[in-house]
Amino acid sequence: MTAVRPAELIAVTNIGDEHQSPSFEKCIKCTVCTVYCPVAKANPEYPGPKQCGPDGERLRLKSPEFFDDVLKLCTNCKRCETACPSGVRIGDIIAVARREHGRKSLSLTTARDYVLSHTDLFGSLATPFAPVINKLTEQSVVKKVMHHTIQVHDHKSLPKYSHGTFRAWYKKHVPDQSKYRRQVSYFHGCYVNYNDHSVGQNFIRVMNAMNIGVQLLEREKCCGVPLIANGFHSKAQKNAKLNVEHLEKA
Known part of the structure; x- marks a missing residue:
């Protein structure tokens, strides 16, 4: 029985490789990536993959001061890369920039990022108590607390857990x-x-x-997608x- 090696699993092991080709030079500025970006559609604060990826990388190469914290809004869904006619690895460019220049100070939101991105750890802890956790996280009071502390919007619902794996x-x-x-x-x-x-x-x-x-x-x-999206590249590489x-x- 032969298994195909998924490209995304192989690619993640090479993210940040210093020998990686600067694919942003192939960007033709068509902005089709921004058209397909779900974050740009939902959040006006996010300027889109083109500006955060290829455009921003040209500036960041000149000085790290050009790093913008809005890059953290990227969810690493890769739709921009799928849509790009030039094959620019936009998601990888943004992910590497976040790793190289992003600041990870201790806070409630960084704790949130850790919990939501380490799915194996917290999934295995949550599934035995799925009915209780699901009921708890759908309560309006709990949603408001999460909204004001860890910035999970109270209009959103967390994914439900199944009982057992x-x-x-x-x-x-x-x-x-x-x-x-x-x-x-x-x-x-x-x-x-x-x-x-x-x-x-x-x-x-x-x-x-x-x-x-x-x-x-x-x-x-x-x-590794949630790990990369939240800046935990070393863990993503081990998983891959x-x-x-x-x-x-x-």
């Missing part, structure tokens, strides 16, 4: 997959594992209906290397 469900409920002629390795990710098992369950049903067995990786960690290692073994 998808991996535990798979081991307990999924019938023997080796009976199927073809096999696929499934990198389910954090959201399926901790938040919504139905996505993974439906995937297995569809694959089995096509006479394809579904095998989980022996081990997997968070893909572990994931690639187990994808190659699959």
Whole structure:
């Protein structure tokens, strides 16, 4: 059984590589990245990927003083890179700039960033108590407290946790997959594992209906997107290397 090495897992191991080509030079200033950016649409304070990425990088190369804290609003969703006709790695440019120049002083918001980005750690702690945590975080009083302390807007709802993990469900409920002629390795990710098992369950049903067995990786960690978005690059690199290692073994 052969597993494909996802480009995003490999790319994250090279973020910040000093030998990386300055892809911002390929930017043609078409601004299509900003058109596709969900943050620029929702938050007028964020000038968009073009200005924060290629345009800003030219200035930051002259002086770190040109670093702007609005870069922290980027969620590293990579839509800008998908939309870019020139193949500029805009999300990576912004992520590297945040790592090189961003300031991480201790505060309630940095604690928030740590909690929300370390999905494996806090997901494993939360899933056993999912009903209680879900009920608690939907209370208006709790939302207002989070709004005024850690700046999670009280109009927003945090993702709900599932009771238990998808991996535990798979081991307990999924019938023997080796009976199927073809096999696929499934990198389910954090959201399926901790938040919504139905996505993974439906995937297995569809694959089995096509006479394809579904095998989980022996081990997997968070893909690293939330870690990179919040500036925890070293942890993201460790996760990526572990994931690639187990994808190659699959």
